[in-house]
Amino acid sequence: MKKSNTKKPNSKNRIIVALDTSDIRFAKKLVRSLKDSIKIFKVGSELFTAHGPKAVAVVREAGAEVFLDLKYHDIPNTVANAARAAAKMGVFMFNVHAAGGLQMMQEACMAAADEARKQSLTPPKLIAVTLLTSLNQEEVTKQIGISKSIDDIVIHYAELAQKAGLDGVVASAREIEKIRAKLGPQFLIVTPGIRPAWAEHGDQERVTTPKEALERGANYMVIGRPITEAEDPREAVFRIFAEL
C-alpha cells in the first residue's frame, strides 16, 4: 500500500463512503477508523434526519469532507435557502433533483456560491439527481407519466443541470459513457451501485466494480455496505484500493 504513483492516490480519493446509519456513534467510529484513507463521507437523509448538522460536524472534525446527500426538490426559494445552509456548514458537495427545474437549480447554485463567499469557504460542488435508478421504464411511463426512454430522460436532465451551472450529476455506471459523451470531460459524474468483486450485491441490481466505474469515466464512486458492513471496514477499503 505504501508504493504510490501519480494515478493511484488520485483514484483512492474518488471513493466516497456512505454513512447510511442513524447511529451517530457508529458513524463516528467509522469516520475515525477510515479517515486516514478516505477523504469524503456521504451524509444522507437517514443520518441527517436523526442528528442534523452534528452529523456533518463529526466528519468535518475528523478532517474529512462531506457529500450532503439530501436531494433537495422544492420551490426555488426554499431550495436556495437550503443550499445556503449547506454551504454554511462547509460541505464539499450536495445535491438537488433535476426535476425541480432550471430556475430551482440556478438559484441553488448561486445561493451556495454566495454563502460560501460570505463564509470565506470554497463553494460546494452541486450535482443533480437525474432519474432515481430505483425506477424502471414501466414505472416511469405508467406511474410518473413520462413517455421518453430512461436514457433520454437522464441525458435531458443532465443537460438541464449543466445549463443551470451545476457541476455534475449522480448516475449509475451504465449511464456514464452516454453522459460523458454528451456533457464533456469537466462534468462530474458520481456513481453509486458499486460492488467490489468479493462483495455481496444486497439490493443493488446492476452493480459495477470500482475499477470498472473509474474506467467508464466516473469521477467519484459512492460505496456503502461493502465497507460499512464489513467485519473490518479498514481492510475492506484496502482491498478496494488494491483492485483499482
Ligand code: C5P
Ligand atoms: O450500500 P450501498 O453501496 O448500496 O450504498 C449506496 C449509496 O448510494 C446509498 O447511500 C444509496 O442511498 C445511494 N444511492 C444509490 N443509488 C442511487 C442513488 C444513491 O444506491 N441511484
